[in-house]
Amino acid sequence: MNHGAAMKLFNMRDETTRRQVFWLLKRLTSYSLWAKKRDDWEIFARAYENAVKTWPSSQPEQMLADNLPRIYGILSAYNKGLDELRRGYRFVWRQDEAFDQALTDYHVVAKYLYPDGDYWERGIQEAPYPPKVEALNLLMRRSEYVGEHAACEVPASGRATAHFTAAGALLNPKAYVFPFYQLSFPVFPEVLPAVPQPTNVVVRSGDTVPIDGIWEPVTITRGKVLGLIPVGATSSENVGCFNYLVQGTRAPRMTGAFNESSGHAEDIDVSWCLLWKDDRYTDGLIPDESEYFLTAPETTSYIEPDTVIPAVRTGEACPATGHWQAKGHPEHQVHVVKGAVMPDLVIKDWSDAGKVHYVEWTLLRQDKEGR
Template identity: 45%
Template sequence: MQDDVTRREIFWLLQRLTSLSLWKAKQNAFKVFASAYETAVKTWPSTDPEAMEADHLKTIYEILSFYDKGLDELARGHRYVWRKGQALERVVNRFNYLASYFYRNPKYWERGGQIEPYPPKVDALARLMRASEYQMEHAPLEVWGTDDNFAQLTSPWALLSREKYSHTFYELAYPTFPEVLPEVPNAPGPAIQSGQTVPCDGIWEPVTIEQSRVLGVIPLGAKLFGNNGCFNYFVTDTKAPNLLNFDRATFNVTAKPTHWRLLWEDTRYENGVLPNESQYFLNAVKPTEQMNHVPVEPIRTGEICPVSGEWRTEEYGGETVYIEQGTSMPDFLVMDNLGERTAHWVTWRLAKKS
């Protein structure tokens, strides 16, 4: 955090992660997933060994409701929505639960976690779900739970290292930075200590106080603050957290109190005006385009179409039809010897993406 480029990148990423535009993008992507999941529950045969759990719909609808409540408040500049028990904190909380218990087939899941790659059509749904997730999206959430209360960001590499965006069975999109990143303000404060109440929303820097005021006079060239770690985003009336201290010799983790100084006060959206935030989504992939990056395997009648396009079956003489993503793959009508048409389940293969 001594490097100017690193400081600018973390500053920009924290502004991005707490922007109304990013959280609206999360909501829109989750709506696409919710629709596809609901269709899967309604149309996949109940005898299908890969059928999705209908009980998850309750959690999905809860998340959609929390998005509506939280974004309505955030659009007014009310950032308490990231505090414990508030709408956008509940979005992250319930999403994590959904992701942990998404597909509990024992071949692929154990103890709240995925242990093997999902079957193709389940993986297609999982990818849609993950399209609404961003690396370190919990950065603005209230820190709470124990006396340790570690800061959400203890290192810049949680946001800057590309390896951190790879999560074994899925990968989150790495952000594209604008050509010119804003300077990090050299703010004089205010400064607070770990455990004290945060006076305003914004980006805060952990610091050491190298030299304090003496009789109200600052000596020429004196440096009041020295960097002591990674920037974090805090919400008003929460408690300033501790840093995490890791002892490599003993592998012990302890809380390290610090001072925090305000770098940038977040006053966005207070007048209901949304600034141009297009810089946060340079070269972004739309949620509905996410499926085009999924290897498309042959699928059977009744399964959910993962990609819009022309699908072909070679059975019973063959036929090519156009099928929309998210709809149920059709059966195939075959004329028998008596001239009557009967439905048959067939295997479909993608011939051409739309």
């Protein structure tokens, strides 16, 4: 993601942006969201196991039984993590702990869900899955949320930086669209609570985080004798997106501006100021968190294709985000984002060998703008 562009679109000094990011970070670290992830994962696990056991061996689509131990291991990790979180223990997001491990294993399952050479190569899905497999894929994706790794520990070693440098990683609708699937954009409540005033709890990158909660990256300027700020006072200025930091972890660095001479973005040390201490669930009670699962107004997420949008061929730029169908091959559909290159198609011939075809694509269903 182009962090500079994201910062222009979603300025962390804008009050609405600040409120939305604050609300999203509370949602992504809530008991209710992780309980829903767990329940949706169990539905997928049962469906996957059923496919392994009952799909006839005569059909070409077969699901790997080897995935089942990892799939049920993820379910166990969710159960273990929820048992701790419901008592207010948030170490479950630390490296190799329950929720961190669940997310790590999830990406392995997603990567190897259907490693068939006609649809997959070197861990990357290359074509839309067959309908039966896609149904399982959609069940699996129901447990996935953009930003779900918000509270996961950033490794103290290496070049790892804070999960969110710019708010666009959470607020840009494009962050929710992937080559072959799309995740739901969150529905915000009509009135978003104000962001708390900064506390006097401040740590630097590399320091141990003393409190679970939402922190703001800032630069702190000391007062000068001739300045407008009283001598000894300080002022702070936002330098990026809020992040959720877990007690006992190391405060991370941030990804800075792109350096033209080095050819990459520089990692920078920042000060982290505590905005909100997370003490949810420490009393053993789970409050009403239904606001995190509001449904959108009665409008469809899609619109009829614009009649002026022409068919395009393999290799051409996609003129509109939506679902496209290969001409002459109605069973082959793909979701493509505007500006991306239209794909080719691998089709088996009479000898059962896969051949690459350059095809013409027509728009079936166009995504509504802003979704």
